[in-house]
Amino acid sequence: MILPQFEYHKVQSVAGAIALYRKYKGKARYCAGGTDLIPLLKQRLSAPAAVIDLKGIDELKTITRRKGVLIIGANVTLFDLKNDPIVREHFPALFQSLDATSCETLQMRGTIGGNILQDTRCIQYNKSLEWRTSRGFCFKMGGKACNVVLNAQACFSNYCSDNAPALITLSAKVRLKGLKGERTVDLEKIFSGNGKAPFTVEPGEVLTAILIPLKKTEGVYEKLRVRDSMDYPLVDAAVSMAGGKARVCIGGIGPAPRLYVIKNMDENTIRDTADKAYADAKPVANTTISAAYRKKMVSTLVKRAIKRVLKEGGR
Amino acid sequence: MxxxxxxxxxxxxxxxxxxxxxxxARYTADLRLPNMLVGKVLRSPYPHARIVRIDLTRALKVPGVKAAVSGFDAYGIKWGVFRYTQDHAMLPTDKVRYIGEDVAAVAAIDEETALEALSHIKVDYETLPAVFDPIESMKDGAPQIHDEHKNNINIHVHIDVGEVDKAMREAFIVREDTFKAAGEAYAMMEPYAVVASYKNGFLDLWMPNAGPHVRAKALSNLLKMPLNKVRVRHINSGGAFGGRSEVAPADLVASLLSIKAGRPVKLVLSREENATSSRQIHDIIATIKTGMKKDGTIVAKDYKVIYNGGAYSSTGPIATSIPFYVYEECYRFPNVRYNGYRVFTNKGIRGMYGCHGRAFLAGNEAQMDLMARELGIDPAEIRLKNGLTPGEVTATKSKITSCGLKETIETASERTDFKKQWAKRSRNKGIGMGCVAIMCGFPMGFRSxxxxxxxxxxxxxxxxxxxxxxxxxxxxxxxxxxxxxxxxxxxxxxxxxxxxxxxxxxxxxxxxxxxxxxxxxxxxxxxxxxxxxxxxxxxxxxxxxxxxxxxxxxxxxxxxxxxxxxxxxxxxxxxxxxxxxxxxxxxxFPNIDFEREWVSRPWGQMAGTFSFGTSVAEVTIDPETGKVTIPRFTAAHDCGCPINPMAVEGQMEGSILQAGVATITEGNLWDKGHLLNPDLLEYKVPLACDMPEMDTIIVSSRDPAGPFGAKEGGLTVRMNAYSAVACAVANATGALFEELPLTPDRVLKIMETKKGVKK
The missing domain is CATH 3.30.365.10 (Aldehyde oxidase/xanthine dehydrogenase, molybdopterin binding domain)
Structure with a gap:
């Protein structure tokens, strides 16, 4: 499959990127590692007039500590982040999710910013134009129906970042810079819950950094997949614990990860959390494995992740 | 040695x-000939539809387009491996029978132009009701896919040896189970590609193929050209696994385009096209009834196997037979009945596969273990008891010459401490064994x-x-x-x-x-x-x-x-x-009975010799998620004599992955006529990191007719590795599988609802 025609610009600064975006009147896509965007372009799921490559922005490639916060530039690759001693030492859930992302070759290419802002996926969506034309366009392609769930009113595509759930358990925030200036928001707030347009990120905004409170946590990332060497999660659960409180985040089902906060780690609360997560999960038949099984695995993974944290502290 | x-x-x-x-090393897609054009194919968006009209005129007007063709530019000849299976026009003019079928094609100066031109081809269809499930397809009133095949039954292979019903009545223990398996994808590293170059009345072709002579003959028929004018040339091949044995629609398409344009044409299929529109692998429903004596001797087998053949015959008679033969070449069946049905559906065309027949073979082996367990016999023993030995004759009258089956069972057992491990199975751990025999060559007429x-x-x-x-x-x-x-x-x-x-x-x-x-x-x-x-x-x-x-x-x-x-x-x-x-x-020229025919006369010497093999898989199962992992895999293969032991081991290792590990990951998924995983992300080919620790054992039985005693170099593992994995999962769970692949959801279900033993 060949790429469609588009203008390509490699920029040196965030301001330069935003200026170009403005010039193309929104008909542009930002590209970091490209591991999510390029396949979308090849499959004609996105047809921008221009691709603005952010890889050349050096200021986004650093990891710094400031006032009790770890600031990770959005261009840091998953591989470099995984090998950062602070991540390994302080954020075991994140270390494990980075390690479970795709394969090492792609970890070296993919960036943490791009990983967070990856599009949601569906087995009936990530297909060639010919395949989709034959099947009929769904909500996410601008059509009038869902191809997975008959008479559905919304898009059920799955958000499959391994790392966003782990970051959410670490109370991470993201810094966005756009046409209207800069803002910092909790990571869990950038999700719209709408599979058609899964992020609340404004047009033209660039995710510049991820900010994590720099305190030691215990944590675990549990990912269910068919093929260990390389696969998106069918469902995943991240847990980070500090000071007797835990944050649990479920991903891989539906367009947004779901966060649960546990204030006290007794058996009943853990079970209630697993039950709540199970009840909240609404998987549909849009992966290679049945929806009923994925739903069931939500509580299994939550219990397992918490048990592991309590037992081994995630190490 | x-x-x-x-x-x-x-x-x-x-x-x-x-x-x-x-x-x-150069492969077909690497070839660059002077003035070469790029070919692209327009494919059917419908699973079943009548073709009313194909209009190429607007496509031909796109600047840079040098030729456009449809089936109306061909000679109306249909291809079939056998006289009685000539049903595949390659470019249809009557109707399309699956999503992705070749309908028309263009040759242009570059890919962009070719893609642009495809969008200007106008095809008028009249959609028809379609059928995707073979059981539905066999029912009266189901959409008829080929007029001449009632109930869409493409091939029926019927074998009946001895007195099956009587033997079943007299058996000490009888069991009947049905096993299913999803079809697989060949997933060759090289997507299909053809270069066709027509010049001075000669047509030169390059493509990955398993036999250039049969390819040239088919094209000479389809193009009405003398055979000496069609020349298939040597090129490296990036994998076939049975999926490149026959002439492909792309061969005809590229040839017609090159003849029209007077220039060489290169047609390279995308990964998705390779999955939807070259060849696929049969999904199978196998009902297996076995009768055993109290001492574990198999007295009768009764089979009904349904193969979903997709839209055309392809190698149908062979595909409908092979799973049975590789099993009867391994074990002694005094009474056996086999009814194999290959059924047309509105899905892609299914061909032969190196790992063909996993529902049938793994089903047989897993069922045998369960019956043997009831009789207090372990898997190695029951296989030794029923396995063929040198000099014996199979149920359909093939004589076994060299045979190292016993040695493969014994060495694989020793190396894995099989009996002990099998006896101390737990819910989380199991070990299983699979055996098979493989014909080295089979009747192909004068091409044998x-x-x-x-x-x-x-x-x-x-x-x-x-x-x-x-x-x-x-x-x-x-x-x-x-x-x-x-x-x-x-x-x-x-x-x-x-x-x-x-x-x-x-x-x-x-x-x-x-x-x-x-x-x-x-x-x-x-x-x-x-x-x-x-x-x-x-x-x-x-x-x-x-x-x-x-x-x-x-x-x-x-x-x-x-x-x-x-x-x-x-x-x-x-x-x-x-x-x-x-x-x-x-x-x-091998010693084969050439009177033998797949449908009309299914007996006589099948091949000059047979290879034998035993695989042992060790599995662990996550009791909460049902996820299976295979930490260790042992394969023993009787290849007669390893001409290059390193190459034989390589074949065995590849087979462990392609058949063994694939048992837990690989299967085509469908939404009616749409293949849901035509890509290598959602179709889970096991990768290097998924490899178990492997032990490959070569057994040398010195075949009297083989070159330096050699037979074939590794295919037994491709046809018994899934059995070993399925048997290991059965060993751990104490229950049989219903359907392959053994994805975690299915394994969890097996653990939750153990199948009862019927007597």
């Missing part, structure tokens, strides 16, 4: 390795044999010419090794010309596991004939009897006095002086 051998049996570096690891020409060149180097084909498994290196052994000339001095229809003779191709047993045998005979000529001159010059001459390291020498010697190149030059250069031919 025969210690007299210098080259054969040694772990030599394959002749093709350097070019392949350095990226120098092979011939080789050899000439010795003036510096003592050798050129061998054979129809043999290499699909990546190392057949080319294998015959060079054989020639090197016979002629006493290093492998590096031997040039091979192969898989080119113009210069080579007929050969079964890289098909039916005949390459070593048939192809290499022909090379060996030709080289032996050349050797006789060398030896005669050397004996004369060295003044000894011909029987005293040895050939080694480019020298002819006196065996008893090795210092008395002369270079082979001197012998060759002498032959030139005598006006009688050293050239020779050799042929091999």
């Amino acid at each position: 025969n210690t007299d051998l210098n080259i054969v049996g040694k772990r030599v570096v394959r002749s093709d390795s350097l070019a392949k690891v350095t990226g120098e 044999g092979s011939s080789c020409y050899v000439k010795i060149n003036d510096d003592g180097q050798v050129t061998i010419v054979t129809g043999l084909v290499d699909n990546g498994q190392g057949n080319e290196s294998m015959v060079i090794q054989v020639a090197s052994e016979v002629l006493g000339i290093p492998m590096g001095d031997i040039n091979l010309v192969c898989a080119d229809t113009e210069v080579t003779n007929l050969d079964p191709g890289s098909y039916s596991q005949a390459a070593a047993f048939v192809g290499a045998n022909a090379v060996k005979v030709a080289c032996e004939n050349a050797r006789k000529r060398i030896v005669a001159i050397a004996a004369e010059k060295l003044g000894v009897a011909e029987t005293d001459i040895g050939l080694k390291d480019r020298m002819a020498y006196v065996v008893k006095e090795p210092d008395k010697k002369m270079p082979i190149s001197w012998v060759v030059r002498e032959a030139f002086f005598r006006g009688d250069p050293i050239v020779a031919t050799g042929s091999f």
Whole structure:
């Protein structure tokens, strides 16, 4: 499959990127590692007039500590982040999710910013134009129906970042810079819950950094997949614990990860959390494995992740 | 191992390795011919629809487009492997029968232009009701896919030996189970590609193929061209696994485009097209009834197997038969009935596969274990009891000559401490065994044999010419090794010309596991004939009897006095002086009953010989998620004699992954006529990190007719590895599987609802 025609610009600064975006009147896509965007372009799921490559922005490639916060530039690759001693030492859930992302070759290419802002996926969506034309366009392609769930009113595509759930358990925030200036928001707030347009990120905004409170946590990332060497999660659960409180985040089902906060780690609360997560999960038949099984695995993974944290502290 | 051998049996570096690891080896998509155009195919968006009209005129007006074709530009001829299966027009004019079927095509100066032109082809369809499930398809009133096949039954193979019903009544224990398996994807590393170049009345073609001669013959028929004008050329192949045995629609499309445009055309399929529109693998529903004596002797088997064949016949009669044969070639069945049905549906075309028949084979083996357990017999013992031995005859009258089945069962058991591990199974851990036998070649009419020409060149180097084909498994290196052994000339001095229809003779191709047993045998005979000529001159010059001459390291020498010697190149030059250069031919034709026919006469000698193998899988199961992992896998294979043990081990290792690990990951998924995983992300081919720790054991049974005793080099593992995994999961869970692949959801279900044992 060949790429469609588009203008390509490699920029040196965030301001330069935003200026170009403005010039193309929104008909542009930002590209970091490209591991999510390029396949979308090849499959004609996105047809921008221009691709603005952010890889050349050096200021986004650093990891710094400031006032009790770890600031990770959005261009840091998953591989470099995984090998950062602070991540390994302080954020075991994140270390494990980075390690479970795709394969090492792609970890070296993919960036943490791009990983967070990856599009949601569906087995009936990530297909060639010919395949989709034959099947009929769904909500996410601008059509009038869902191809997975008959008479559905919304898009059920799955958000499959391994790392966003782990970051959410670490109370991470993201810094966005756009046409209207800069803002910092909790990571869990950038999700719209709408599979058609899964992020609340404004047009033209660039995710510049991820900010994590720099305190030691215990944590675990549990990912269910068919093929260990390389696969998106069918469902995943991240847990980070500090000071007797835990944050649990479920991903891989539906367009947004779901966060649960546990204030006290007794058996009943853990079970209630697993039950709540199970009840909240609404998987549909849009992966290679049945929806009923994925739903069931939500509580299994939550219990397992918490048990592991309590037992081994995630190490 | 025969210690007299210098080259054969040694772990030599394959002749093709350097070019392949350095990226120098050329594949079809690498070819660049002057003025070459890019071909693209317009495919059917409907699973079943009548073609009312195809209008190419607007596409032809796109600047840069040099040709456009549809089925109306072809000759209305339908292809079939057999006379009674001629149903595939390749470019249909009546109706389309699956999503992704080739409908029309263009050739243009570049890919963008070709894609643009496709969007201007107008096809009017009248959609028809479609059917996707073989059981539905066989019902009265189901949409008729080919008019001449009532109830959409494409092939019915019926075998009935002995008195099955009586034996079942008298059996001590009888069990019937139904097993299903999803179809697989071939997932070759190289997506299908063709280059066709028509010039001066000759059509030259390059494509990955398993047999250039059958390909050329099919195209000569489809294009109404004399066979000598269609020349299929040699090119490296990035994998076939049975999926490239037959002529492909792309071959006809590229040929028609090249003939129209008068320029070479290259057509490269995308990964998705390779999955939807080349060949797929049958999904199978196998109902297996087995009767056993109290001592574990199998007294009867009764089978009903339904193969979802997709839209066309393809290699249907063979595909409907092979799972049964590889099983009856392994075990003794005094009474057996087999009803195999291949059924048309509106899905992609299904072909033969190296790992074909997993529902049937794994089902048989897992069921046998469960029955044996009830009788207090372990899997190794029950297999030894029922396994065929040298000199026996199979249920359909094939004589077994060399047979190392017993040795493979015994070594694989010893190496894994099988009996002990099997007995102490737990919910989380299991071990399982699978056995099978493989025919080395099968009836392919006059194409069943092979011939080789050899000439010795003036510096003592050798050129061998054979129809043999290499699909990546190392057949080319294998015959060079054989020639090197016979002629006493290093492998590096031997040039091979192969898989080119113009210069080579007929050969079964890289098909039916005949390459070593048939192809290499022909090379060996030709080289032996050349050797006789060398030896005669050397004996004369060295003044000894011909029987005293040895050939080694480019020298002819006196065996008893090795210092008395002369270079082979001197012998060759002498032959030139005598006006009688050293050239020779050799042929091999296997002992096969050619009256045998897949449907009308399913008995008689199937092949010249059979290979045997036993796989043992060790699995662990996550009791909470149902996820299976395979930490260790052991495979023992009787290949007769390993010509290159390293290559045989490579084949076995690949098979462990492609058949064994695939048991837990691989399966095509469908939404009616839409293939949901035509890509390598959602179709889960196991990768390097998914490899278990592997132990490959070569058993040498020295086949009396094989070249240096060789049979085929590894296919047993491709057809018993899934059985080993399924049996190991059954060992752990205490229950049979219902459907493959054994994805975590299915395994969890097995653990939750154990199947009861019926008596």
